[in-house]
Amino acid sequence: MRKTNVITPFKKLSHVHQQCADSALSVAEETCNSRGVRLTKLRRRVLELVWSSHEPIKAYDILDILRNERSGSAPPTVYRALEFLQDEGMVHKIESLNSYVGCGAPAHNHASQFLICHSCGAVAEMDDIDIRNLIADKAADMGFKIDKEIIEVKGICSQCSGEYSSDKKC
Amino acid sequence: MRKTNVITPFKKLSHVHQQCADSALSVAEETCNSRGVRLTKLRRRVLELVWSSHEPIKAYDILDILRNERSGSAPPTVYRALEFLQDEGMVHKIESLNSYVGCGAPAHNHASQFLICHSCGAVAEMDDIDIRNLIADKAADMGFKIDKEIIEVKGICSQCSGEYSSDKKC
DNA sequence: AAAATATATGTTATATTATAACATAACAAA
DNA sequence: TTTGTTATGTTATAATATAACATATATTTT
Ligand SMILES: [Zn+2]
Ligand SMILES: [Zn+2]
Ligand SMILES: [Zn+2]
Ligand SMILES: [Zn+2]
Numbered sequence: 042m043r044k045t046n047v048i049t050p051f052k053k054l055s056h057v058h059q060q061c062a063d064s065a066l067s068v069a070e071e072t073c074n075s076r077g078v079r080l081t082k083l084r085r086r087v088l089e090l091v092w093s094s095h096e097p098i099k100a101y102d103i104l105d106i107l108r109n110e111r112s113g114s115a116p117p118t119v120y121r122a123l124e125f126l127q128d129e130g131m132v133h134k135i136e137s138l139n140s141y142v143g144c145g146a147p148a149h150n151h152a153s154q155f156l157i158c159h160s161c162g163a164v165a166e167m168d169d170i171d172i173r174n175l176i177a178d179k180a181a182d183m184g185f186k187i188d189k190e191i192i193e194v195k196g197i198c199s200q201c202s203g204e205y206s207s208d209k210k211c
Numbered sequence: 212m213r214k215t216n217v218i219t220p221f222k223k224l225s226h227v228h229q230q231c232a233d234s235a236l237s238v239a240e241e242t243c244n245s246r247g248v249r250l251t252k253l254r255r256r257v258l259e260l261v262w263s264s265h266e267p268i269k270a271y272d273i274l275d276i277l278r279n280e281r282s283g284s285a286p287p288t289v290y291r292a293l294e295f296l297q298d299e300g301m302v303h304k305i306e307s308l309n310s311y312v313g314c315g316a317p318a319h320n321h322a323s324q325f326l327i328c329h330s331c332g333a334v335a336e337m338d339d340i341d342i343r344n345l346i347a348d349k350a351a352d353m354g355f356k357i358d359k360e361i362i363e364v365k366g367i368c369s370q371c372s373g374e375y376s377s378d379k380k381c
Numbered sequence: 382a383a384a385a386t387a388t389a390t391g392t393t394a395t396a397t398t399a400t401a402a403c404a405t406a407a408c409a410a411a
Numbered sequence: 412t413t414t415g416t417t418a419t420g421t422t423a424t425a426a427t428a429t430a431a432c433a434t435a436t437a438t439t440t441t
Binding site: 165196 | 217220306324328329335345346350353358362
């Protein structure tokens with residue numbers, strides 16, 4: 042069994058989140074440049090808002106912020122930006138929460154398994170090849186050809202369960 | 212690796228669906244009786260509508276039918292019945308489709324992995340212990356304690372991919 | 382640079398999904 | 412049969428998302 046490929050881990054309280062966001066934004070700019078797609082000011086700002094925490098954010102929460110910044114902001118403003126960002130792999134939708142999280146590895150296409158802490162709300166992302174392979178095998182047994190997997194695991198993260206008592210909050 | 216526990220397989224065109232529905236309804240009645248909860252006429256009818264096919268059904272499609280049958284039907288009518296049926300394990304929500312499917316094994320609590328054919332819309336349900344264990348192991352590596360897993364796999368079922376050419380449609 | 386084209390955003394309206402809150406009815410227990 | 416409990420009816424509204432068309436901005440071609 043290979044090691045899990047952790048794309049976005051649960052973070053310690055001590056982590057400097059601005060670094061996550063800055064890093065994501067600059068990877069996004071490079072990636073968009075190399076792909077010849079446009080990370081416009083609006084899209085960049087929406088991505089920034091998605092990265093404002095490690096908790097998934099709702100479209101209308103983004104909209105509430107945008108309305109204070111750009112007149113004429115409306116639902117399509119947000120949904121179109123989110124659609125672009127999802128298409129480019131910068132953002133993933135958490136289906137079970139109708140919410141959106143930033144992707145820690147937007148440059149390459151991948152599957153995702155999300156771990157969602159229902160205590161602190163934080164989301165970790167992995168792309169675990171063992172899980173992918175096992176599901177593919179089991180699906181193949183039933184003659185099913187996979188296009189996309191949605192895996193959203195709910196529970197309690199290590200910070201919230203107090204496993205690391207020196208750093209209680211996520 | 213154990214054999215996959217298939218709760219609801221993809222069905223052949225030749226299958227008599229009324230049997231699925233009848234069976235589900237009678238298991239539901241027994242299960243509710245033994246639990247001392249009430250499968251009222253309304254709840255029973257909603258379950259029947261959920262079982263009207265192997266494709267997930269939308270709450271408002273149920274409502275459209277109920278409105279022709281019971282005056283006073285309104286969104287809460289449907290959502291309350293669905294909530295009961297979900298709580299009792301008779302129905303599962305497919306989060307990525309905002310839709311509902313009948314469970315083929317409501318009598319005992321289980322995890323689910325859904326295979327969703329985006330050609331014919333049919334949904335198969337499994338509870339595969341290997342998948343559950345692997346995800347639990349990987350999550351444990353990250354210090355994460357699982358409460359519930361949402362696994363919705365999109366792709367093409369065997370009937371639609373023509374693997375069984377004698378019985379093309381699901 | 383100007384015109385033409387393509388892409389992105391603004392704007393208004395509406396569709397879809399889901400819940401809150403309170404009233405009445407049906408059922409179960411005492 | 413009265414009392415309490417659970418289920419349903421009813422009205423209203425919240426939350427999530429898309430359609431359709433107008434305008435603006437960016438890119439390419441002339
Ligand atoms: Zn961070
Ligand atoms: Zn947590
Ligand atoms: Zn059937
Ligand atoms: Zn199919």
